[in-house]
Amino acid sequence: MAAGQNVPELGGYDYELTGKVPDYLECLVCQLPMRDPVQIVPCGHRLCDICKESLFRESSPLCPADRQPLSRDQIFPDTACRREIMNLIVKCSHFGCPWTGELRAVETHQSECLLKVVQCPNLGCTVQVTGRNMATHVTSECSWRKINCEYCQNLLVFNQRKKHFNVCKKFPVQCTNKCGIKEIPRDELEFHIDVECPATVVRCEFNKLGCHAKFPRLETKPHSETQLEHHLNLALHSLETTQHQVKDQSEQIKQLIAKDKDNSQQIERLMAKDKDNSQQIERLMAKDRGNSQQIERLTTQVKLQDQHIKCLNSPSFVWKISNFWAAYQRAVTGMENIITSTFYLSSNGYKLRIKVLSNAYMMGWPFNDLVSCTRSFSLYICVIPGEFDPLLSWPFKEKIRVTLFDQNPCRDEKKDIWRVTDFESLARPILRPHSEADANWHAVLGPFSEEMLQSASYILNDTIFIMVKKEWNSST
DSSP states (O other), rough: EEEOSSOOOOSSOOOOSSOOGGGBBBBTTSSSSOOSEEEETTOOOEEEHHHHHHHTTTSSBOOOTTTBBOOOEEEEEOOOHHHHHHOEEEEEEEEEOOEEEEHHHHHHHHHHHHTTTOOOSSSSSSOOOEEEHHHHIIIIIIIIIIETTTTOEEEGGGGGHHHHHTTTTSSSEEOOTSSSSOOEGGGEEEEEIIIIOSEEEEEOTGGGTTTTOEEGGHHHHHHHTHHHHHHHHHHHHHHHHHHHHHHHHHHHHHHHHHHHHHHHHHHHHHHHHHHHHHHHHHHHHHHHHHHHHHHHHHHHHHHHHHHHHHHHHSOEEEEEEEOOOOOOOOHHHHOOEOOOOOSSSSSSOOOEEEEEEEEEEHHTGGGGGGGOOOEEEEEEEEEEEETTTSSSSSSSSOEEEEOOOOOOOOOOOOOOHHHEEEEEGGOOOBBOSSSGGGGGOEEEEEEEEEHHHTTTTBBBBBBBBEEEEEEOOOTT
């Protein structure tokens, strides 16, 4: 029987067994111990389930032993045979492994076998070693293993150490001044050169007094000792210069004090004059307060006049409803709404719509009962989506005046019915609508009974007039 490490794509188990396999346990197709054995009912021959499928790929499948036609209905799994095959004793296929055991356990063993050859898990490494040696390889031998830099403790790949050392901030370097110190961390080199290095060229500490000598830091003390007299002369000369400057500045201070005395006298004269000016200012301020009060009164009058002008010039919407009684009858029965087209009350303002609603229809009374009850109607308004909505403030806070006109030709007898609705004071604010279907209707005038409409001149020639107008605040 052939032995190998890999299970074939088609066929039975290709493992080395410790003893001979009975012929009845071998597949008639692949000649290996059967994997998932099935039995042909008419002839009793057995083969692997996967090998069976290879036979059925032929146009006329035949039993490989007696060449009899095959039918899927006459083939069934052979559980007893499978149990017997699983009891076979096999060897581990990994080289050098002494393990033997039942066939059913071989795959579990080989997945854990320490002699199984696998690839190193370190990224970039292509070496393959046995599981037994993997830990040592991964932690100690692999050139792609991760390590911590011995100087900065940063994580790096082992084979990238030299490249890392070229930029490592803690890597020890030699002083660039060649002072002899070799173990300086790279990030401390600049401080060493500027502050500590004996080979750094420095200026004499008397540089500002006139000694412009330069020398290595190591020679600072010898220079100071050899140039002591020169340094003392420079210091003496600097002291004399400072004394002359102090004397000159003292004279300047005396002049400034004398000048300050003159300025103080001038300030006293100015303060006396300022006192007179202050009294005059107080008189002018008293007069100014009187003028301010008069200006406030005039401003109030101007605001009132401006408010009146705004009301006169404010755009309004007048709704004429002809054939009112016929339209009202259809509205009462719910057949048709009496509703306006859309309109605006100001340039680039809110888009509105108004309609007449029968109170009886709103209450849900049956149509047959309308004859016996007092019918009335009210006016409702809603804000609908408009083209200027993104430029407007929300919620809607306008004041709207709605008027039902009395058409009595005698002006003195006119009794218009009107009402101002302040939408800012509503319990539920009107938010920006997304569609007309979402808009909420709000009662703004009414109710009006039929008797009241007929008793006056609100309906003339079967026509009524309704005006909608924006009401301006006095502070606007």
